Amino acid sequence: MKPNNIGAELQDSYDDQHKWVLDSSLDSRGHVPLRARTGAWKAALFIIAIEFSERLSYFGLATNLVVYLTTIIHQDLKTAVKNVNYWSGVTTLMPLLGGFVADAYLGRYTTVLVATTIYLMGLVLLTMSWFIPGLKPCHEEVCVEPRKAHELAFFIAIYLISIGTGGHKPCLESFGADQFDDDHVEERKMRMSYFNWWNVCLCAGILTAVTVLVYIEDRVGWGVAGIMLTTIMAISLLIFLIGKPFYRYRMPSRSPLTPMLQVLVAAVAKRNLPYPSDPSLLHEVSKAEYTTGRLLSHTKNLKAKQEH
Numbered sequence: 223m224k225p226n227n228i229g230a231e232l233q234d235s236y237d238d239q240h241k242w243v244l245d246s247s248l249d250s251r252g253h254v255p256l257r258a259r260t261g262a263w264k265a266a267l268f269i270i271a272i273e274f275s276e277r278l279s280y281f282g283l284a285t286n287l288v289v290y291l292t293t294i295i296h297q298d299l300k301t302a303v304k305n306v307n308y309w310s311g312v313t314t315l316m317p318l319l320g321g322f323v324a325d326a327y328l329g330r331y332t333t334v335l336v337a338t339t340i341y342l343m344g345l346v347l348l349t350m351s352w353f354i355p356g357l358k359p360c361h362e363e364v365c366v367e368p369r370k371a372h373e374l375a376f377f378i379a380i381y382l383i384s385i386g387t388g389g390h391k392p393c394l395e396s397f398g399a400d401q402f403d404d405d406h407v408e409e410r411k412m413r414m415s416y417f418n419w420w421n422v423c424l425c426a427g428i429l430t431a432v433t434v435l436v437y438i439e440d441r442v443g444w445g446v447a448g449i450m451l452t453t454i455m456a457i458s459l460l461i462f463l464i465g466k467p468f469y470r471y472r473m474p475s476r477s478p479l480t481p482m483l484q485v486l487v488a489a490v491a492k493r494n495l496p497y498p499s500d501p502s503l504l505h506e507v508s509k510a511e512y513t514t515g516r517l518l519s520h521t522k523n524l525k526a527k528q529e530h
Contacts, residue, residue, distance in 0.1 A: 338455070
């Protein structure tokens with residue numbers, strides 16, 4: 223092959239890498255994403271908006287939950303703390319289910335969309351329980367025991383929020399990171415900045431929740447706080463949907479438990495094999511041929527887990 227032909231092919235490959243995103247992601251139409259029209263900050267900004275509203279809603283409720291149970295539902299302190307611990311435990315475990323569903327079946331975008339919808343349903347029900355006559359805590363301004371309908375609506379609402387959190391936690395931040403191509407120098411730098419701004423919005427949501435929102439709940443009313451949270455979450459969901467044409471998507475592959483077990487079996491079976499002198503022998507295919515995911519970097523540690 224002539225040198226000028228080799229140079230032309232290398233230039234074409236370089237141009238393709240800058241024009242198209244070749245990291246196995248797809249655009250909203252199921253095609254290879256065009257770098258100039260998808261991903262990077264033009265997509266990540268839509269995703270960060272939901273993180274702010276989710277943290278605002280979660281900590282706005284969690285911070286004052288014991289107060290609500292003792293003053294509105296009139297539970298004793300021991301029962302209230304026990305119920306809050308149950309709810310916190312379920313909320314902590316739900317991301318395990320959300321991550322599994324996203325990786326094996328729905329993908330990150332769909333999981334975030336479903337989780338936000340469920341979250342919004344919980345906020346709507348929580349707000350309605352303060353304004354619909356049949357769901358209000360009491361008939362009069364002062365009461366000793368709240369209605370059972372309000373208590374039931376309240377617990378259904380907070381556990382819907384718990385389910386929604388389970389979809390957000392494992393998917394939202396990583397879906398934002400998917401918008402940046404790790405093989406592209408400029409986008410790799412942008413991704414580092416993305417994580418910084420992600421934490422800024424996360425902390426801003428928490429700070430606003432434990433100051434402004436808690437003040438509104440205590441001084442103005444729980445119903446007003448519910449309207450604010452519902453409105454902000456609905457707006458963030460709308461913003462998330464507007465960004466759909468700009469996102470880069472990764473399709474769900476399979477259950478993450480299967481490759482984990484495969485690695486464990488391979489590690490035990492190959493624990494006595496010698497380490498090859500050429501690291502390229504550790505993979506069955508070259509990086510150019512591998513288009514359905516990402517190859518792990520080589521390491522001299524845990525040699526038994528490196529496949530031949």
